[in-house]
Amino acid sequence: MRGSCPQTLKGTMEETRDGGIADGEAMEPEGQKGSVEKRPEAREKWANKTEFLLSMAGEIIGLGNVWRFPYLCYKNGGGVFFIPYFIFLFFCGIPIFFLETALGQYTSEGGITAWRKICPMFEGVGVASQVIVIYLNIYYIVVLAWALFYLFNSFWSTLPWTSCDNYWNTVNCHNISVTYTGLHRPDTDWSFLYNETDKHDNYSMSFQNESEWPPFKVISPEQDYWFHRMLRVANSGGLGTVNADLAMCLLLAWVICYFCIFKGVKTTGKVWRDAGTQVFFSYAVCQGVLTALSSYNKYNNDCYKDCIALCILNSSTSIFAGFVVFSILGFMAHQLGLPMEDLASSGPGLAFIAYPRALSLLPGPQFWSVLFFFMVLLLGLDSQFVCVESLATALTDLFPGVLRKRRELLVLLIAVICFLLGLPFITKGGFHLFTVMDTYGPSGTNLLFIACFETIVVAWVYGANRFYDNIEDMIGYAPFPVLKYCWLFITPLICAATLLYNLLGSKSVSSADEFVPDWSYNLAPLLTVIPMVCIPIFLFISLGRGRDIITPSSDLKQLRPNSPRLTLFNRVIIKPQRSRHIQEDGEEKANKEHTSGV
Structure with missing residues (x-):
């Protein structure tokens, strides 16, 4: 679970940054200083660094590590996947992770208003990221409902996914676990792996070498339980009825989530696309959540070192989980005499098949299953907390006077709406919908598109030099210079090239295409387009307003306001830009000097 919550700011003149004062007070007219009730409540801050680090770790280290990465x-070749993964990690994931974290800490704003403050014309970048968060709020928690379902069924005297003798099992279910007793002995006879009799048809499966296969598709009881008991996947072409037990699990997940956060933060092909998706998904970039969490930091927090430590921890967890899953899959493939492709074909449900299989081999499997699925629940809840928190923070920062005092109602409204929108995902055809949402919602296409704009806006519009000065002012030193060139060239080029290949390539193949009907793919273009159109829509709205569309907010502190915004090889690329209030103050001062001279 995350740490305790940040303390509410006290006092009307508490400093939020060097040389600044609390939000909403810097430009307050003299006559309104006593009207406290007319001002929005002061923004909260983390009580200490540990709370921020635990919250960030809880967000980025989640089900994506134990479910999506393996x-x-x-799916993309095993070891070869690490090549694009690490390229995306070092040249895209980490630079954007630090960019969003530093942006939130610098502006003290959520995922939408942070972009409005540094460049009003590109407020749509923040809006697009919140659409991704909405997707996650709707479908990500469904995985928690699955975890709760498995958790409750872990209390059976015999784990239900270890047997083929249940009403939901199909004729292809094949169980070898009954012969496990004593397999650790040196004199154990392993011939049963190559000579088994099917319990349904009494058909002898004698495959003396690995090239011979049974005449039907063998599936493990774990796979049978996943598809035909828990999901109850229907191939009728429609969604079907809601699974009542899963609906109750989904409701319970939302109830837990709500009561934990309602008080606020104080309580070269598809291999490359999937690598980018995993890095961006696991590191929670282009979703506004990093900006929201870091916005509660104190101005002088060293977010640079925080980001490095969190990135190392996150990727290490993913790689470790991958080794665990594949060691289990290899063991299962050897047992059943099946290729790895058949065992790994379950896609997002892989962790719900491989891990339960491993746990069933341990002494006292019920105890270990309860611990494991409780861990999965905690991992997922942390990420879900932050997704809901990010959306609530973005909305309260947009309308602070109205929503900051009604935060509990806002979070309740988000929870109720997302619960209702999540019900189609737990119908008999809901796994089809889940697969399409997972593939095309918070997908590589959307995240790559947003990432391109984030780096371009910060580096080329706001100015990489100016952003570096902001970071230096916060943490006391300049970060590694390579980050600047990643934001300027490397990150947008890699993201744009991968995005272009993705758009021009063939239709994406889902992990569960054999189960997904054609109708569900009709939603794919809509899921992809909605976040992307937010950026041009708000850009044209800003152009219609006409004034100060690229001028940063007047309350943002600038370390060197007269320095160029961007220099390359000692040449000025983008000249200095002074905020409007600085220009007006300078003009007022010049007028006073001129008047006094007269």
């Missing part, structure tokens, strides 16, 4: 790794 599946994508196997």
Whole structure:
């Protein structure tokens, strides 16, 4: 679970940054200083650094590490997947992770208003990221409902996914676990792996070498339980009815989530696309959540070192989880005499098949299953907390006077709406919908598109030099210079090239295409387009307003306001830009000097 919550700011003149005062007070007219009720409540801050680090770790280290990474790794060639993964990690994931974290800490704003403050014309970048968060709020918590379902069924005297003798099992279910007793002995006879009799048809499966296969598709009881008991996947072409038990699990997940956060933060092809998706998904970039969390930091927090430590921890967790899953899959493939492709074909449900299989082999499997699925629940809840928090923060920062005092109602409204929108995902055809949302919602296409704009806006519009000065002012030193060139060239070029290949390539193949009907793919263009159109829409709205569309907010502190915004090889690329209030103050001062001279 995350740490305790940041303290509410006290006093009407508490400093929020060097040389600044609390939000909403810098430009307050003299006659309104006593009207406290007319001002929005002061913004909260983390009580200490530990709370921020635990919250960030809880967001980025989640189900994506134990569920998505192993599946994508196997899907794209195993070890070769690490090549694009680490390229995206070092040249895209880490630079954008630090960019969003520093942006939130510098502006003390959520995922939308932070972009409005540094460049009003590109407020749509923040809006697009919140659309991604809405997607996640709707479908990500469904995985928690699955975890709760498995958790409750872990209390059976015999784990239900270890047997083929249940009403939901199909004729292809094949269980070898009954012969496990004593396999650790040196004199154990392993011939049963190559000579088994099917319990349904009494058909002898004698495959003396690995090239011979049974005449039907063998599936493990874990796979059978996943598809035909928990998901109850229907191939009728429609969604079907809601699974009542899963609906109750989904409701319970939302109830837990709400009561934990309602008080606020104080309580070269598809291999490359999938690598980018995993890095961006696991590191929670282009979603506004990093900006929201870091916006509660104190101005002088060293977010640079925080980001490095969190990135190392996150990727290490993903790689470790990958080794665990593949060691289990290799063991299962050897047991059943099946290729790895058949065992890994379950896609997002891979962790719900491989891990339960491993746990069933341990002494006292019920105990270990309860611990494991409780861990999965905690991992997912942390990420879900932050997704809801990011959306609530973005909305309260947009309308602070109205929503900051009604935060509990806002979070409740978000929870209720997202619960209702999540019900189609737990119908008999809901896994089809889940697969399409997972592939095309917070997908590589959307995240790559947003990432391109984030780096371009910060580096080329706001100015990489100016942003570096802001960071230096916050943490006391300039970060590694390579980051500047990543923001300027490397990151947008890699993201744009991968995005272009993705758009020009063939239709994406889902992990569960054999189960996904054609109708569900009709939603794919809509899921992809909605976040992307937010950026041009708000750009044209800003152009219609006409004035100060690229001028940063007047309350943002600038370390060197007269320095160029961007220099390359000692040449000025973008000249200095002074905020409007600085220009007006300078003009007022010049007028006073001229008047006094007269």
